[in-house]
Amino acid sequence: MAGRDLTSEDDGIEETVLLSxxxxxxxxxxxxxxxxxxxxxxxxxxxxxxxxxGNAGAGSAGDFCVVRPALTVSQRARxxxxxxxxxxxxxxxxxxxxxxxxxxxxxxxxxxITSKLPILTWLPTYNPRQSxxxxxxxxxxVAIMHIPQGMAYALLAGLPPxxxxxxxxxxxxxxxxxxxxxxxxxxxxxxxxLMTRKVVEEMATAPDKHPTAASSVGDLIxxxxxAANPLTYTPVQVSAAVALMIGIVQVILGxxxxxxxxxxxxxxxxxxxxxxxxxxxxxxxxxxLFGLKVQGYNGPLxxxxxxxxxxxxxxxxxxxxxxxxxxxxxxxxxxxxVLKPWVRTKTKIPVPIELLVVIGGTVASYxxxxxxxxxxxIVGEIPTGIPSPTLPPFELLPRMVVDSIVISIVAYTVSxxxxxxxxxxxxxxxxxxQELYALGLSNVFGSFFGCGPxxxxxxxxxxxxxVGGVTQITSFICCGIIVLVLLFIGPVFETLPNCVLSSIIVxxxxxxxxxxxxxxxxxxxxxxxATIWLSSFLGVxxxxxxxGLLIGIIVSLLVLLCRSQQPKTARFGHIANTDLYLDVxxxxxxxxxxxxxxxxxxGPVHFANIEYFRTxxxxxxxxxxxxxxxxxxxxxxxxxxxxxxxxxxMEANGSVTSEGxxxxxxxxxxxxxxxxxxxxxxxxxISIPETKHIIIEMSSVSYIDxxxxxxxxxxxxxxxxxxxxxxxAASSENVLDTLEECEATKVIPPEHxxxxxxxxxxxxxxxxxxxxxxxxxxxx
Numbered sequence: 001m002a003g004r005d006l007t008s009e010d011d012g013i014e015e016t017v018l019l020s021x022x023x024x025x026x027x028x029x030x031x032x033x034x035x036x037x038x039x040x041x042x043x044x045x046x047x048x049x050x051x052x053x054g055n056a057g058a059g060s061a062g063d064f065c066v067v068r069p070a071l072t073v074s075q076r077a078r079x080x081x082x083x084x085x086x087x088x089x090x091x092x093x094x095x096x097x098x099x100x101x102x103x104x105x106x107x108x109x110x111x112x113i114t115s116k117l118p119i120l121t122w123l124p125t126y127n128p129r130q131s132x133x134x135x136x137x138x139x140x141x142v143a144i145m146h147i148p149q150g151m152a153y154a155l156l157a158g159l160p161p162x163x164x165x166x167x168x169x170x171x172x173x174x175x176x177x178x179x180x181x182x183x184x185x186x187x188x189x190x191x192x193x194l195m196t197r198k199v200v201e202e203m204a205t206a207p208d209k210h211p212t213a214a215s216s217v218g219d220l221i222x223x224x225x226x227a228a229n230p231l232t233y234t235p236v237q238v239s240a241a242v243a244l245m246i247g248i249v250q251v252i253l254g255x256x257x258x259x260x261x262x263x264x265x266x267x268x269x270x271x272x273x274x275x276x277x278x279x280x281x282x283x284x285x286x287x288x289l290f291g292l293k294v295q296g297y298n299g300p301l302x303x304x305x306x307x308x309x310x311x312x313x314x315x316x317x318x319x320x321x322x323x324x325x326x327x328x329x330x331x332x333x334x335x336x337x338v339l340k341p342w343v344r345t346k347t348k349i350p351v352p353i354e355l356l357v358v359i360g361g362t363v364a365s366y367x368x369x370x371x372x373x374x375x376x377x378i379v380g381e382i383p384t385g386i387p388s389p390t391l392p393p394f395e396l397l398p399r400m401v402v403d404s405i406v407i408s409i410v411a412y413t414v415s416x417x418x419x420x421x422x423x424x425x426x427x428x429x430x431x432x433x434q435e436l437y438a439l440g441l442s443n444v445f446g447s448f449f450g451c452g453p454x455x456x457x458x459x460x461x462x463x464x465x466x467v468g469g470v471t472q473i474t475s476f477i478c479c480g481i482i483v484l485v486l487l488f489i490g491p492v493f494e495t496l497p498n499c500v501l502s503s504i505i506v507x508x509x510x511x512x513x514x515x516x517x518x519x520x521x522x523x524x525x526x527x528x529x530a531t532i533w534l535s536s537f538l539g540v541x542x543x544x545x546x547x548g549l550l551i552g553i554i555v556s557l558l559v560l561l562c563r564s565q566q567p568k569t570a571r572f573g574h575i576a577n578t579d580l581y582l583d584v585x586x587x588x589x590x591x592x593x594x595x596x597x598x599x600x601x602x603g604p605v606h607f608a609n610i611e612y613f614r615t616x617x618x619x620x621x622x623x624x625x626x627x628x629x630x631x632x633x634x635x636x637x638x639x640x641x642x643x644x645x646x647x648x649x650m651e652a653n654g655s656v657t658s659e660g661x662x663x664x665x666x667x668x669x670x671x672x673x674x675x676x677x678x679x680x681x682x683x684x685x686i687s688i689p690e691t692k693h694i695i696i697e698m699s700s701v702s703y704i705d706x707x708x709x710x711x712x713x714x715x716x717x718x719x720x721x722x723x724x725x726x727x728x729a730a731s732s733e734n735v736l737d738t739l740e741e742c743e744a745t746k747v748i749p750p751e752h753x754x755x756x757x758x759x760x761x762x763x764x765x766x767x768x769x770x771x772x773x774x775x776x777x778x779x780x
Contacts, residue, residue: 415456623691
């Protein structure tokens, strides 16, 4: 008989029981109208007629009581027809991968092409009526921002200001075709430019010659001088080589499908790193703000030496440069704090304040002859026209591999994180691997035109989104305006004071410095996360940028390891009339079952924390199998000793619960000392725990390795030798597979591996009780 339905009606409560020949499908679903229905039905854990433990957690109106058989894992697999998945070997896996990748059809070919050229996906579906106006406004606005920011950040990188405009054009063209983000504005970025400056200062050995209007950037990065003297390189040559190497690294990472690499850079690490980098950025601009001539330093502690020079020369500052810097900073700050919030309430288009101060500074410098009269350093000669492509110095590439890897990871992490924010906000997808390709090829293409490495700019990207940019058409419009500047307007800015560009950079750093608030916030939540922020920040500021990033990554991995190595542990108790088992230290309603000790481990078990697992198990439960075995052995010897009149008394209830967390057996009074000294035990009191079963609650154990499997086998043997049954409960399929692979299931019987903690408690306590008629059922 496959099964039958039994329906009964009692006081309006319907019970439906489905029975099978195996009895594995017996289920009762009953609405609980009264708080004591579950107790009357025999719920809870215990022996005899009263199976409830207290009254806490009793059902209320609308609750349901589900009754099913208590299951071990082997019963669950047998009754519910578990079908293990075949695990192909390495050879079969490789064959399948190759076979799947070699399958070619029209649709597969189309998908492959469009995934590598995203423009073929969005451009055919572009709706000019809905998107063109917003893209035009955004393109013009962002292009206006590119002019002052590009020139300022190029100066930050130690490059001619015109290079910043090249970086806003050539790489952006490629990214617009290959990139998947619709709102990120690529180009100069403060942190990346600062990191590029470090390499430029280390490897550049010749000052840049400023080309005439008729020349091109090919003259700037011409290799003629390098051929005569291989050790002489201009800053533009070095930055172009850095961009090429970074592009190569990013493309290789894309080929290796390492788009998720940025997960190793946590938010706290990036926040601390960029805040520390902001200190370096500000430090590098002080000499322009005050009109000082400060020697450049490289390597650890360079920021300390730089400030030492600044302090020693502060009395020789240029008052005119200080006045111009002060006026510029005050104007920008007034706009950001007062004017911009007011304008935002009137229109989405922001005031191009950076461009206005650039124009104002240029005009004042031109008519006031600030360079000649007040010794104000100016931008100098700016070429016009589109530069011709020139090869970067390939011989520099091996010397900058490490720096390029660091910069490429930082640039990609910042850009991709920003892309994900905008994609989530506007409900579209960005491809991590394709973003690597797009950034890498953009850097490679730009390097042939003297460009430095690029990344997404937060300020420009936010403006691009705010003014209505919808698609990558914004970038094409921006490139068109930059071309006009390069062809016709560039020389207008030749008299622009450098201190104006430095003021723009310093004011733009406010957002980075405000990231200190992240430390205040996270300190209250997690001291370990705050440690990541502090280590990254201090490493960057005190030592150097690349060292600081390395320190931040190492500390992040150590924090991750510590959390994995020492997860939270607890001793669980039962909530009456439920199937809930909770930490007795946190829940006063959780009551421990006298004969059962339940140990919860809150993380994976692996080779690095197996000793911690064993120690916590013995400490939390108060059950050390070696001590318990020794006590029993000594008790047996004492009982068979010649002095029958002084047999030791055994306490039946020898386990006590300490106030904090641990359950410890009473002390063994001088027993081992007397036995060691050859004295016969007299009037000894031996504490033997009354616990008969220990259950490892593994619902939070995501995985175990072979070392953990060996540990569980040894624990099973040790506790069995001590007379305590050892069981596992609530193990995931992944954990069960590992137990089977390391042959732990051959030692730990299947009847000691349970579907859930409640199943384990129900079956084990029923085994202890003689009243087990009718089979075991667990009430949920």
